Amino acid sequence: MTTYLPKELQEGLWEARLATLKKTSRLRVQVGDEFYPVLRLWREGFAVEDATTPKLRGLVDLYGGGKHLYQCLIVASDAEAGEMRYEFKRNTAIADAAALDFYSDPDAPVGLLTHE
Incomplete structure (x- = not known):
């Protein structure tokens, strides 16, 4: 039994795989004013x-649908099977609120009621 696939068949399989990844992924990367679909996302890139x-490089923003997820500093890693892989040099999650610089007691009163 052989595991050899003709080049045309292998390229067809790669194209079908890429088309499926593009349809199912909601992730996209923003560079300047342009958006590009992200096929896969993992911890390192x-x-x-x-x-x-x-070709991308430098500071980019990653979005999941319409939500801003990460601001990333990236570097190109390698190209294989029709996709270009990038690795994170820095990956900062975007927060919805500003970071607090003090401790907030969870049992503290929410407001002050005055008696008039």
Whole structure:
């Protein structure tokens, strides 16, 4: 039994895989004013389609749908099977509120009621 696949068949499988990843992923990366779909995201980086996405570098923003998730400093890693992989040099999660610089007691009163 052989595990050899003809080149045309292998390329067809890669294209089908990329099309499926593009349909199912809601993630996208923003560079300047342009958005590009993210095929996969993992702890150390992410992957985009090599053919339609220009070479990225520097500071980018990652979005999940319409929600801003991360601000990242990236560097190109490698290209394989139709996707370009990037690694994070820095990956900062975006917070909804400003960080507190003091301790807030969970049992503290929410407001002060005065008697008039």
